Amino acid sequence: MTAAIEVRDLHKYFGENEVLKGIDFTVEQGQVVCVIGPSGSGKSTLLRCVNRLEEPTSGVVLIEGEDITDPEVDLNKVRSRIGMVFQSFNLFPHMTVLENLCIAQKRAKKRSKAEAEQVARANLEKVGLSDKVDAYPAHLSGGQQQRVAIARALSMDPDMMLFDEPTSALDPELVGDVLDVMRRLAGEGMTMMVVTHEMGFAREVGDKLVFMDGGVIVEEGVPREVLTNPQHVRTQQFLSKVL
Numbered sequence: 001m002t003a004a005i006e007v008r009d010l011h012k013y014f015g016e017n018e019v020l021k022g023i024d025f026t027v028e029q030g031q032v033v034c035v036i037g038p039s040g041s042g043k044s045t046l047l048r049c050v051n052r053l054e055e056p057t058s059g060v061v062l063i064e065g066e067d068i069t070d071p072e073v074d075l076n077k078v079r080s081r082i083g084m085v086f087q088s089f090n091l092f093p094h095m096t097v098l099e100n101l102c103i104a105q106k107r108a109k110k111r112s113k114a115e116a117e118q119v120a121r122a123n124l125e126k127v128g129l130s131d132k133v134d135a136y137p138a139h140l141s142g143g144q145q146q147r148v149a150i151a152r153a154l155s156m157d158p159d160m161m162l163f164d165e166p167t168s169a170l171d172p173e174l175v176g177d178v179l180d181v182m183r184r185l186a187g188e189g190m191t192m193m194v195v196t197h198e199m200g201f202a203r204e205v206g207d208k209l210v211f212m213d214g215g216v217i218v219e220e221g222v223p224r225e226v227l228t229n230p231q232h233v234r235t236q237q238f239l240s241k242v243l
């Protein structure tokens, strides 16, 4: 079966600074791949190269076999297949929850208001926020806002989801609700790539754990094995600080 995401020899420079130094990895259909590593190791840049929010300097990114680094590729089409959830939610503050979920559907999917609202309500139910359709983001907790952001991404019917530290901005007591939603999505077979500091989630839900340091993948493997028996000294050092 064609891999959902395949990255080959990916390099990314910001000016003189080489942030990704030849990354190779694969996310199979339905897999959950968690990416961990110290601050500045290039995790977010890698994720952002996967849907070309960042332009790779060289290398190839294949999404379901299609080379999206090809200059001819329709980026809007590519991005509509890849849901993205950011640390900072990125909801429109002047719109209600329902409006936040409908706007991109109407623009990019050309759905009517009624269709978009139906899809939005179904996804809000999925994240446990059916009662918040008319609320504004400012009246929601961070955890609720992040669940709205997930429901918004799902409303575009993505083939896969990228999460960039989705719980890092949340108070500790709100983290669990967001992880529960992500766990359920994984259980339904959603392909997911998750940059995270939540080692418990990575261990329990991840099919593969990737440890990055200094712009390279230092180690990857089954999460439980990497977390309990890291092979590389840099992984050992990192885990000794965070576990």
Ligand SMILES: Nc1ncnc2c1ncn2[C@@H]1O[C@H](COP(=O)(O)OP(=O)(O)OP(=O)(O)O)[C@@H](O)[C@H]1O
Pocket (backbone or CB within 6 Å): 014, 019, 037, 038, 039, 040, 041, 042, 043, 044, 045, 046
């Ligand atoms: N737009 C940019 N312009 C210049 N440098 C950047 C840009 N984005 C990231 N960098 C640099 O690239 C390096 C890797 O950043 P990146 O955010 O990918 O790391 P990270 O592993 O996700 O870190 P964190 O866990 O702190 O988010 C850092 O040195 C960062 O300063």
